[in-house]
Amino acid sequence: MRGAIAAALLAASLTFGASAGMAADLVSGLKSAAPQPPSADLKPGLAVTYYFNEFNNTREIPDWAKYRDGVRGEPILILDYFVGDGEVLTSGRNDHVGADIRGYLNFPVAGTYTIAMRSNDGVDLKIGGVRVVHDPDVHSDRFSDLVPVEITAPGWYPLRLFYFEKQVTSTVELYWLKPGGTGQLDFVPEEAFAHIPGEVPQE
Numbered sequence: 001m002r003g004a005i006a007a008a009l010l011a012a013s014l015t016f017g018a019s020a021g022m023a024a025d026l027v028s029g030l031k032s033a034a035p036q037p038p039s040a041d042l043k044p045g046l047a048v049t050y051y052f053n054e055f056n057n058t059r060e061i062p063d064w065a066k067y068r069d070g071v072r073g074e075p076i077l078i079l080d081y082f083v084g085d086g087e088v089l090t091s092g093r094n095d096h097v098g099a100d101i102r103g104y105l106n107f108p109v110a111g112t113y114t115i116a117m118r119s120n121d122g123v124d125l126k127i128g129g130v131r132v133v134h135d136p137d138v139h140s141d142r143f144s145d146l147v148p149v150e151i152t153a154p155g156w157y158p159l160r161l162f163y164f165e166k167q168v169t170s171t172v173e174l175y176w177l178k179p180g181g182t183g184q185l186d187f188v189p190e191e192a193f194a195h196i197p198g199e200v201p202q203e
């Protein structure tokens with residue numbers, strides 16, 4: 001349901017991005033997980049810890065987490081949440097949710113990927129220790145720039161996403177276009193996400 005709606009809107013949004021010249025500078029220097037996580041330890045999806053508060057910027061989430069315990073949620077299998085005023089991710093809440101999302105993202109081949117997010121409200125995405133998408137404030141649904149990301153070695157990269165929903169509608173989507181790909185970006189698929197239960201999260 002939510003994926004179908006998002007796909008229907010994606011073409012128009014990406015056309016807007018291209019026409020507005022919103023391609024970002026190349027992002028490089030991402031570090032793969034070292035050592036690579038053992039495949040036997042990996043479970044589907046991204047781990048998530050929720051903080052229930054009225055956030056106005058993603059930077060407030062780690063600050064808040066210094067003083068309050070979060071609530072571990074069910075893993076997030078894919079970032080395709082376009083849910084109107086419904087539940088925010090796997091939090092069980094509709095508003096006033098902050099999420100600290102961690103795990104691994106698998107890049108199957110080396111090369112230059114194009115990565116983009118749509119968010120409502122703020123997002124701050126790091127992959128391999130490098131910030132890729134940063135739209136940290138309260139806002140209605142909007143796409144990020146189309147970000148070219150250089151991957152020099154295939155494999156698992158640590159992913160860390162801070163996200164919050166203040167009120168009313170919420171959206172968090174992650175897209176990519178693989179090296180040599182053409183046309184529309186796709187949702188980063190489920191098989192590209194993993195986490196190790198109970199692992200101390202990496203940046």
Ligand SMILES: [Ca+2]
Binds near residue numbers: 165166168170
């Ligand atoms: Ca909102």
